[in-house]
Amino acid sequence: MAPPFLFFLLVLASSVLSAPQSGLDTLSTSLVGTLPVIDNWKASKTKRAAQRPRVLSLPVEHVAKSRLVRRDVQQDVVNASLTSRADVSYYVKLSLGNPPQDVSVQLDTGSFELWVDPDCNKLSAGDTSFCKSTGRYNPDRSTTAIVTQGKTTLRYGIGAANITYVEDSVGFPGSEEQMQNVRFGVATSSQQQFAGILGVGFGGGVTIPYPSFMDQLEAQRVTESKTLGVALGSKEEGGGSVTFGGVDTSKYAGRLAAVPIIDAKNSPDKVPRYWVTLESVSHSPPGEASTVLTRSSMDVFLDTGATLTLLPSSVVQAMADAVGSKGTVNGGLPAVSCRLANSEDGAFGFRFNGVTVFVPYDEMIRQLPGQRGQRSQCYLGVMPSDKFALLGDTFLRSAYTVFDLDDKIVYMARYSNCGSTVEAITEKTKLKGMRGMCQEPTVAQNRLTSKDDDPSAAAALLPRGRALNAVVSAAAACVLMWAMV
Structure with missing residues (x-):
């Protein structure tokens, strides 16, 4: 007769292995203020055909800079990489317009708006070079761009940007995901800004009068929720990831x-x-x-x-x-x-x-x-x-x-x-x-x-997901082999 603990392992194995498992489609690509009056707004939802869950995974790039700088999926998940600039700033890459124009923008939980194209010419030589390397967006080169009459000035702890609002598509390099008619700023001038900014704070109806980048992700069904998970990564790693939704x-x-x-x-x-x-x-x-x-x-x-x-x-x-x-x-x-x-x-x-x-x-x-x-x-x-x-x-x-x-x-x-x-x-x-x-x-x-939270620390050391399946599968095999002896 088998020892009781072996029967327990067999039952555990069969129950876990019989449970439905969720699949993941992983796409990996190699890729080098002053607020206006808040009005009511509505974001149109885009219908999307039923499809398998998606995850967009972009690699991390570390760009070194020596001096201190400070600025003030499953079921529709977009997971984008961050770039650490000498552990000073973190960037995510977006594709704007049609055909797409790739730009890197600073991920910022402390502000609310997306804008691009800072003035690189008034910066120091090192910052000018970096600024130009983040990419440029030209609405004249996009067949879907709409240049609006809206303008504003965004002020930060250091520096500012004067922007004109444009509506155009926003996508992610290496992914088929693309949002339509997203409003963002294009700088006409800026001071002490060496990259555009992706503000992921509270958006439309709260801090700004139009749907923000975060609002549009949910409204256009790119994500199922208005959430983002942020892992900046350690200095040694040089970067991390942000998971939208x-x-x-x-x-x-x-x-x-x-x-x-x-x-x-x-x-x-x-x-x-x-x-x-x-x-x-x-x-x-x-x-x-x-x-x-x-x-x-x-x-x-x-x-x-x-x-x-x-x-x-x-x-x-x-x-x-x-x-x-x-x-x-x-x-x-x-x-x-x-x-x-x-x-x-x-x-x-x-x-x-x-x-x-x-x-x-x-x-x-x-x-x-x-x-x-x-x-x-x-x-x-x-x-x-x-x-x-x-x-x-x-x-x-x-x-x-x-x-x-x-x-x-x-x-x-x-x-x-x-x-x-x-x-x-x-x-x-x-x-x-x-x-x-x-x-x-x-x-x-x-x-x-x-x-x-000691109990959670112990739990974190236990195998989960596929690792747990492997453990219980091995346990089940041991039980069957014992029974055959």
Whole structure:
């Protein structure tokens, strides 16, 4: 008689293998302000014939730049790659017009509009070269372009763009997906902008008077939901991915925590943004237990368009003291020893609704190359700001975030990369508590406590999906072989 546990494995195997499996069609290609008055608007829905789920996967390209720059699927999923410009800015490539004209634009969760064609001629030599390499769009060369009479000025923390609105098709290189009659800006002039911007914040009827890029994705049935999952990727990886209308469970560990987006009227700047509540900040020295630096919660907004993280001066000082900072560089950035960036275990912890995102030293610390034989300077990528707080790229590289614009929730987990497994987000999808498929990051493995999400960490180490099928299939084979002996 077979041992009881073998019968259990056989039952488990048969039940899992008999369950319906979802298929994926993967397409991989190699590819090198001032707001107007808000009016009512309606976005026309485009009918789409029933078809198999689609996923668009574009490769990542890393473009190096040495100096600091700061700017203020299944079931219809578009998964586009990001390009990291020396871990400063992140870009996604779009195809505009007919025939398509490819342009790279900065992915920006801190703004709301899509615009292209910055003025490259007034930039420094290095920025001019990069600016021109991002591609240009000329509406005169598109058979479907409609140049409108609408104009506006978009202002950012640094720089601005004067734009004229155009309506044209927007697609993705290597994909047959194409949206029609999408409104976006074409710059007539700009200051201190070296690439166009894809604003993926709240759109039509909230911050602008027309359907935004995010609105059109859902309205034209490219996606089933007005959501985007963002994995910027680590410095070492040099880039990541953004999934429109889906979640990539191979880009995080543990569970997704549901963090409500703060209503604009209750937010620090009264503007509809991705404002969320940060519960606490902690420090974990190499090989030591974590120490809470501040238990006071604060409102922060998540901004992929910002290189640095801005926090209250008292919090920045506590972080600086924790790593032995001596002085500042570049007008307030805490100077630190460059040796800290080589530590594999030190980290800062940011806690949101039961989940702590650990940011390793090497992701938080930035380096300024030495000039004329001088040694490099290193500093924490966090700047004091008592006016408002934001979490920029120095934080977001260590987090996986899913922005749900309809339900006004940000789902957050610890970033970890173990491939790509994209799932569509539909009305039936339950994102809260959804488990990631990856192992925990090294800095998190020894720091998860009973008050955090240890159970999810353990679950993340278990095989899922096809891996689970393989395990139970092997178990079933063992049972059958034992029975034949």
